[in-house]
Amino acid sequence: MEEHIRDNDFFVKDMQQHADDENKSAKDNQQLLLKEIGEQLPLENYSHLIEMCCRKSSDGSDNLIFRALKFAYEHHAGQVRKSGEPYINHPIAVAEIIAGDMGLKDPELIAATLLHDIVEDVISLTPGSIEKRFGKNVANFVDGCTKLKMMSLDQSINKDMTYQKLISMASRNPEILLIKIADRIHNMQTIGFLKEHKRQRIAQETIEVYAPLAEKLGLFSIKRRLFELALRHRFPKKSKRLLSILKNFEASGEIAEIRAQIYRACQILPFDVSVTGRLKNLYAFYSSRKKTLDIHTAENLVDFTVIIESSDKLHCYSTLGVINTIFSPVPKSIRDYIANPKINGYRSLHVRITYKDKRYLIKIRTSEMERVARRGLLLHWDDRDQIHEYRKVLMEILKSIAEYEGSPVTRKDMIGQLIEDDKVFVYTPQGDIHYLPEGSIVLDFAYKVHTTLGDRCRYAMVNKQKVTPAFILDDGDEVEIFTSNRSSEITADIEGKCRTPKARSAVNKKLQKKRDLYSRNIGRDIMTQAMDRYGLDDQLFKSSALSDFLTYKGIENLEQFFTSIGQFRLMPGEVLWEIAEIHPRMKKSRSTSSGGETKRFLLSLSEIERDVHKFSQCCNPLPGMGLCVGLLSINGVSLHRSHCEKYKERRGFSEDKIVDVTWDLKTSWKRDLIFHILIKKISLRLVMELLSKISHAGHIHSIKESKMRKDISVKVSFHSFEQSRTFFSCFENANYTVEIVEYGKTLFNNSFLNF
Structure with missing residues (x-):
């Protein structure tokens, strides 16, 4: 027994020695590598x-x-x-x-x-x-x-x-x-x-x-x-100039003057305070819209912070009361981030004051709040439980940007919008406060409250007045959202008005869903045209060859397949070559014109939708008028006159990605469309004279003359391509240029609704 114990002791000591040797070896390796790097x-x-x-x-x-x-x-x-x-x-x-x-x-x-x-x-x-x-x-x-x-x-x-x-x-x-x-x-x-x-x-x-x-x-x-x-x-020169101005302002004594006044006033309080003035960072002078540095971008050159040496947050409000007795607060400028902390944990009272005809921001907070303001989430980043809620919100915002399906420029803009201060505060009818970026619309508010509320937002009551989802909110507005059981209809112009990534991404998803549905329908039609050229029927859609092709391409089903065709991300000729071994140049009698050129696919339009069909400004095509071509993409159809050369300069252009457009002149649209158009270099008298010669050419809502540009602005509604052709032809035949500014189902920029 004793021998067994001695053996165990020896084994333990041996293992310990082995571990010590390994630790020493590991430490030696560390020292050697660090010495090598240190050289x-x-x-x-x-x-x-x-x-x-x-x-x-x-x-x-x-x-x-x-x-x-x-x-x-x-x-x-x-x-x-x-x-x-x-x-x-x-x-x-x-x-x-x-x-x-x-x-x-x-x-x-x-x-x-x-x-x-x-x-x-x-x-x-x-x-x-x-x-x-x-x-x-x-x-x-x-x-x-x-x-x-x-x-x-x-x-x-x-x-x-x-x-x-x-x-x-x-x-x-x-x-x-x-x-x-x-x-x-x-x-x-x-x-x-x-x-x-x-x-x-x-x-x-x-x-x-x-x-x-x-x-x-x-x-x-x-x-x-x-x-x-x-x-x-x-901006090396501009930044150097601005930094020089800031340095001179710091030496002027105005900062010390305001600090001293705040400090003296706070001496009546039963706790210690410190007052600091921090010169603005260069970013305060950066205009994201103009993409330049300008001293006039910032309202002043310095902000002040009052730090309270107390853990009682009520003392912040006492300090605010004292400051408001010596400085005039700017109306509606108080922001209470103590009662309503930012989601990233920031807490403080903000108030803007007027001093010598200038506005200054004063922040009031405890020393603990100051610590958070300086280090932010880094204070607790290693402890996920402490920042769990913020991580959740942050990941949702990032996800909405990542899933955005619009242009790369807009995605970059959405990232840039993350920097915008929450300058507007609005209330729910229950009194809950929500902070939003300046310029936010009703839809931004709805999506901030809840995704379903945003998806089904039909209109809102803002201060007891009925408004559209595109209405711009202001400080102190009371907002109540009214929904419908169905998802609300969204247009492309609303996406551009949204100021929050969540709303913008959600609107874009709805638009893309609408565009995908359209692409799916024309994709099936284009694929049928391609098959008809080679005597193939719809049985091809059920074939194992197509099924294998879809698997190879990572396409989940026929709907996705037709959508890809309708956006020309997948070409019909490529499909037929892969699954039926038909080369695009085979069987010319069906796929080529009498001149030997390959026929384009046809896109017959019986209606147009503003979020799908775009009238290009390079050649100003008009609905129902003349020969037009279409460029298909994930954003819908870009319409051009057939003689236009500009579209050929587009990145990734090739002739087989163009479709010929025909207008269905016999079918009436389901809903009238209103067009805002400009008729260039023409007098109002001549416009009225030309219009008097035609009948049944739409309903004119307004005609305005621009004396500066000698253009005429007209808002007119049509219910068919036959009507629009009659209207536009009277100007085209007289050699006047007509440009479509915008079009849609409703009048533009109408933020208020009538009961």
């Missing part, structure tokens, strides 16, 4: 990262961060940056921003930061190989940071797909955005080694994409840092 880089600049590399893992396993550092060092070996420094300096510097500046300690996040460029730069590595070595979370973070490189696509499309991938993956793992933002900070700090045009492009992208994302993550100090770096590079 190339100044490790004293990366103290937070190095400290985390040398920590023992809680479960006794290898240090994940150190393993990632070693892996990155080995695979980036021999690579250099534009500055000539070893490439490994970049991922290490970015990881230091995460661990040091942001103060985050998540090993998987920091490991992924060290590896964030590795799949992009090392051709033999994939997200799968990263997952095998470092786990699923690290692999997902790295994959989210990896740019798409599809050589067959246009650069702008590639860029949009990269944004879409980034936002989509970040909607599931917001940590990806932290890495990308830290990456952008370091890139901006070292941007001086790039050529001028690249510096300008990267700086503009930082302003439009990465700084707004930092704002939405609640990284307030990081956001200011990104804007400062980007705007200095984007």
Whole structure:
């Protein structure tokens, strides 16, 4: 028995010695690698990262961060940056921003930061190989940071797909955005080694994409840092001038004067306060609409903060009362973010005051609120439970941007809108307050309250007045949404008026659903035309050959197949070649004209829909008039006159993607359409004279003369192509140019509804 115990003791000591030897070996390896890196880089600049590399893992396993550092060092070996420094300096510097500046300690996040460029730069590595070595979370973070490189696509499309991938993956793992933002900070700090045009492009992208994302993550100090770096590079002369103005203003004594007045007034309060004045960041002078820096963009040059040395939030309201006795508050300017905190945790009282004919913003908060305002969500990022609610909201916003199916420019605008302050507050009839960006419409409010409310919004009562979903809301409005059982009808102009990503994306989904349905119908018709040319019947749609083709293309069903055809994302000739071995040039007698040219497919229009059919302004086609062609896309049909040359200059143009358009002159439309048109360089007298010669050519709602441009603006409604042709032909035959400004089922810009 004693011998057995001695054997066990010996075994335990042996295992302990073995573990000690392994720990010593691991420590030696760490020291050797760090010494090797230290010979190339100044490790004293990366103290937070190095400290985390040398920590023992809680479960006794290898240090994940150190393993990632070693892996990155080995695979980036021999690579250099534009500055000539070893490439490994970049991922290490970015990881230091995460661990040091942001103060985050998540090993998987920091490991992924060290590896964030590795799949992009090392051709033999994939997200799968990263997952095998470092786990699923690290692999997902790295994959989210990896740019798409599809050589067959246009650069702008590639860029949009990269944004879409980034936002989509970040909607599931917001940590990806932290890495990308830290990456952008370091890139901006070292941007001086790039050529001028690249510096300008990267700086503009930082302003439009990465700084707004930092704002939405609640990284307030990081956001200011990104804007400062980007705007200095984007507008070097203007930013230098503005910074000089700010410096002179700081020395003028006006800031100290206002601070002193606030401080003296607060001396009657039974608690200590401190008053600070912070000069505006360069971003305050940036106009996102004009894309330039202008001192007149900001209402003033400085904001003031009153910090209360108390944990009692009621003391903030006492302080507000005192300040309002010495300064005149601007009407409707008080924002109570203490009773109604922002979703990112920001709390404060805001009030604007008038002093010497200038307006200044004063923020009042406790020292704890100040701590949150400075660090934002970074205070609690490592504790998911504390920020669970905000992560949920953030992921929903990112998802709505990622799923947006409109133009790349609009997706970028939606990201940029994340920076907009919630400047408008509105109430529900129950008294609940909601903050919205300036210019928000009823639909923005409805979607903020609940998705179903937005989907079924028919109209609203704003301050007891009935308005449309496109009505613009103002401070203090009381809003009640009224719904219908069916999903409300949406038009494209409403999408452009929405100020929140959630509303904009939801509206776009409805529009795309409408366009997809139309594409599906014309896709089936075009495919039938193609089959008829080669004597094929509808049985082809049920064939195993087509089924195999759909599987190969990743198309789920026939409806999706017809939609792809109707948007010319899939060409009928390609389909027939694959499934019936019919080459497009075969059987010319059916598919070619008498002149030997390949016939275009026909698109017969019996009605038009403003969100589907667009009258191009390059050649001003008119409904019911002359020979027209159509370009099919996911956005519907773009109509051109047949002699127009401009459409041939479009990216990706080819002759087989054009359809000939015919107008059904006999069928009446289900609903009248109102057209707003301009008749160029003609007098009102002559317009009236020409119109007097025709009859049954629509109902004229208004005629206005523009004396400056010598144009006539007309609003007229039609119920058929026959009517529209009669109306437009009287001007075309007299050689006057007619341009369609817009058209639809209702009069335009009508925000109010009658009971």
